[in-house]
Amino acid sequence: MRKGIAESRMASTQLSLKSLELLEQKGYKYVQIKGLTADKHYDYVEPYYWLLVPMKELPVDPTKRDIYEPINSDILKQWAMDISDTQYVISDKP
Numbered sequence: 001m002r003k004g005i006a007e008s009r010m011a012s013t014q015l016s017l018k019s020l021e022l023l024e025q026k027g028y029k030y031v032q033i034k035g036l037t038a039d040k041h042y043d044y045v046e047p048y049y050w051l052l053v054p055m056k057e058l059p060v061d062p063t064k065r066d067i068y069e070p071i072n073s074d075i076l077k078q079w080a081m082d083i084s085d086t087q088y089v090i091s092d093k094p
Helices: 002-010 017-025 074-080
Strands: 011-014 030-036 049-055 068-070 087-091
Touching: 017 074, 068 074
Parallel strands: 049 087
Antiparallel strands: 011 087, 030 049, 030 068
């Protein structure tokens, strides 16, 4: 649980089409998607917000596999344009 708290402190960039474009220009190919509660614990069922961790390569180790989405995916673009109460935040320290 401490890892969720530490990772949430790194996040500061709101998801937008521009932020996705900047990540792609920096060579990132994927984002790892993590759901966090208001008290900064992992929860994928009812998260308070979504933390997106940029990654250049997917992990090879099966124990480190998680939920990933390609940077140029339609889902991320849809989230970037979403005007609902759901918050999508990009980690500044991948």
